[in-house]
Amino acid sequence: MEGKLSSTKFQKEYFDLKKIHNSGQVLLGWSELGEGEYSITSGRKKCYAREVASHVEINCPEEEVGYWKHYFDLETDYKIMEESYSDDTYLHEALAYGRGIRILNQDLWETMVSFIVSQNNNIPRISKSLKEIQGERDFFPTAEEMYEEREKLKNCGLGYRDAYLIKLLEELKIGSRSLCFDKQTEDAYKELISVYGIGPKVANCILLFGLHHMNCCPVDTWMKKVFSNHYEGKVPEWTKDKNAGYYQQVTFFYERNQ
DNA sequence: AAGCAGGTGGAGT
């Protein structure tokens, strides 16, 4: 490690590591070292985070404090987001239950791979496959690194999804596609679903979890349960809110843990 | 032992 280490504390009321870890947005990079204690990687960076008393403590190199503040979205006020919910009893309950969940600013490439792998799949196998892809490395491989070892992807238990990743890696290699999605939500969405293996659900997950478009609301089997169990099968108004992604996360979390 | 799991592409209307 280079430079001084830094230990920073943050109020825990709207920052709950365990809830974030179990909220469905994180599929790689986090490993639980003990109760409420994690080592976390994102891109080429690594930190340790743990719950102490009424705080969350983040330990990382001094020059990376800003990176991790952004990763945990600590510049966003979740209290205001919670209080600005529409007049909706179920959402109100979910917001209280999920208080502490934040929408992370995860590494884009890691998010893309994670959610391509996640389709029609289950959590244990998703995690297993993603660990297989990482292998013995300290960090999840970049697109360049994965391209070099693309043949190995066939041995990662990905099933038919390996073809999706290999095609994407080849497109990136020859430059017919880039990882720049720095554009309006609608344009980024169109470009994402043009990727072989990315449909509407995965595209919305990438927009929300990798590109921080807070208005995006991925609809998966759990969200369909939310709609049918609490909204008479209708799609609630808040799915179109500017903070729909946060509402999706807390209702997803609430429904899954009932 | 069939069916399912954080869906998608492709074929057929």
Added chain:
DNA sequence: ACTCCACCTGCT
């Protein structure tokens, strides 16, 4: 534009 349905694989 909209319904079906096969699809890798591991788990129950």
